[in-house]
Amino acid sequence: MPAQAADEADTARFDRVDDYLDAYADQNDIPGVVAAVIGPDGTEHEYAYGTDGDGDEVDTETPFLIGSVAKTMTATIVMQLESKGKLALSDHVSEHIDFLPEGDPTIEQLLTHTAGFTGADGIAVADRYDNEPGAIRRAVESLEHSGTVGEYAYTSADFLVLGAIVESVTGRPYEEVLESDLLEPLGMTRSSASAEAAAELPPGHRLWWGRAAGYDPPFDESGTPYASVISTLADVETYATAQLRGEAISSDIRENMQRPRVESSDDHYGLGWSVTDDDGERIVHHTGATPGFFVHVLLVPDRQSAVVILTNVYSEAAAPSLAAGAEDVWRIVDGDSRTPAGSDPVLGAMPWVLSGIALFGLALAVLSLWRPVRRRGRIIAAAVSLVVVVGLWLLPGLVGYDLRALRIWAPDAAWSLIAALALWAIAAIGWLLPRFVRGAEGGTRTLTPEGTGT
Template sequence: MSIHHRMRHAVALTLALLLALLLGAPLASAVAGPASTAHADLDAYIRERMDATGTPGLSYAVVGPDGPVHQRSWGHDGRGAPVTADTPFLWGSVAKPVTATAVMTLVQDGRLALDDRVVDHLPAFRFGGAEHASEVTVRHLLDQTAGIPAAATFKVTDCHDPDCPPPADRISALDDVTPLGPPGAEYAYTSANYLLLAAVVEAVTGRPYAEYLRTRVLRPAGMDGAVADGASARERRLAPGHQLMWGRPAAVADGYDEHGAAYGYTGGALHDLAAFAALQLRRGKAPDGARILTEESVRLMRTEGTLASGEGTGYGFGWRVGGLEAPLDKAVWHIGASPGYSAMLFLLPGQNQALVIQQNLHGLLQDEAIMEVGFGAARILAGGEAPSDAPSMWLYDLTIWGTTALAVLMLLAAARSVQLLIRRSALRTSRARRVMVTALWAVAGALPGVLLAMLVKFMGVEQAWSWFPDLCIALWVAAVAGVLVIGLRLAGAVRPARRRESPAVRENPAVVAAAPGSDVPAVQ
């Protein structure tokens, strides 16, 4: 290259550098064009899902190894304040990989082994009888293969009373639960496994689980604003979450399980959840370079469990592994919910990035529709397209409006029964017909009470109210009205008949004796 060309090249380079310095922001924006377009697509999709589900507040971030590279917050919290990146949410079962991280720090320190028997740390553990309990290990709890059925979750979780017992004092509720099979034979996802892990951590360390978690995981990972117990929830001014009440979100979910951080009551602001995702992308390294997790711990946590039959479980240690269609087939992920809150975390190892989403709305009958925002957004981030046939909330609509219609029907039936009893005007019918009609109303009146009893038996009173407030109200009203209908109809069936008398009968009561089919004795 000639001197002349070198000079022209140098001048051009200098001018380009000066232009870059003067117009740095526009140039940076132009360079980031493709990523910004992808993020704009994410923004649009997430806002669309918020509108579809009526979610009051949401906060999300695309995360790289060094933290968020794109984040947005919309809506309001349960007190009406605008949602920002500093607004705390609860994460539900996204707490499970956080718990597994804490457990693995004890394993790394040699204070706990994956194949330790749970009874060696919790002598009161008697799930399935002494023989079964003696075979359950820490590994079985982590990968959800201890044989505890999913229905047992409600026996030990979602305790919102101020004097709720600590984890070790709840495990006796599992004593009469029948195991699904020997430990390691069946996979069943249940928060009971992770409540037991909290009890194990407390037994090994001699400290409350939340305190150990904060010392060994949350603070080193940069999750300083995380919620892990009642004190931190109050300090962070955690607002009530939202649940649908007859189709409209209401900030009624204000319960908190003081000892539930291990399975679902960990939470925090967007930067806290993003910090945990970044920790995982750095494969266990804290922001200062120190190791919270070893490479081996990270590998074990993301390795799919295998049953005794050789079948894969789709679950590692606190992580769901794969199980989704491409381009998310290699994702490591977890979703979670507590009453009124939901969260999602997707690790995309091939792209070295993650997606975290927090919402202040959840209900079990709307779970699929509410969680779709995470799966669709993760597909977009991974280079795919969100499904065009997003799930609706038809199950919720069918259940709540059907139950409400039943409650209205029972109230109308109760009012009609009062009217009939006062007037005694349904007495022209035969006794057999009255008995048949009364029996039919007894069955109809008992139905709401039976449904409410089944719900309470399956979940417990507190859990049923926490997860299904509007359904419980509708069933309770229907059940009370049904009892009234039964009582009033029975009273009407056994009460003596009073017929409408014609003037001739009133003037000559003896005529009654000649009335065909009369049940009234003739006047002597």
């Protein structure tokens, strides 16, 4: 193809990428999004839209939290230590640390999410906002081990323990190891995992009933092995390129990490990377979500290509749409047509449903003051109200959260749930309390025992 025609074709396909990302930002109410397409010869296209949490336009140097993409960095560090003979994948945790309360999986099981920790185990120790020395150790000491060793269960707990092992093997804080052994050698000069660097991080955003609202929690150094790493589009491009080619990360390490090891919930998992087979073509990828940010790194090793997307919004309801973006961009570059995916309909509806339940509870609470039914009916109403309260109380656990975590990750659903719990509890109490009745004269209200009158 003549050079001019090739340039025109590239311009057309990247225009389609930009149109898709415009729609992607609109679909998910993203205040700011940046993205890049990387080819065999380097970055082919960059995109920037919107503003950060401080109101400044986003660009290639805007800081974002990269969430679970940090797991791939921890896995890389572990593999570097393995290549130096500092540890072996067959080593058990107890060979390196003695403060894991329960379980003794191998390092390989931690890297492949088959160590017996559950998603709930990881959520329970996340978002501690612990920035004092020893934060990772303290988080590990509070871990529960409630799953089955050998069964795949995606959880941050695995990489938290790996962070503690890195600290034990190197004798240095994880943050220092990450910066000296990975970020600095790669030239990722705008990336960090410290509370001090987080002072420059603009607020992210969470969705409240589908609309973005600013969110600026403290930094959490206890989460650096699995989520709390700050980076920029330019640096993530550098990282994705290093995971494709070059000597900064050896080819042996890349190949070991990026081949499928175990079946996962969606496809397969390697060592710190998800691995998908798409008609014989290997797609290596990882998403990263924190309350306020979402990142996706997608690698196509056989084509030496990658797509990276960083956004400053996250919602559990919007997760399917956000997570589809990088692959959609890759398919558009490859000549296909794509439109942004929709949000999860159940999670999207949950805040509205819970708000409706709360309003119904309010109506029952008010109705209980007038008692328009006989005593038997009031007892039934109180019993039904208590059943609803118990069901609402158990609801977060059914989706793998406790109420604290739900307030962080799905605040609209959490506060609707809290309101519903309070109002239905008031209704239950109201139906059981002695009733108010009108006095015989003067229209006054007096409190009398059930079943009596004045």
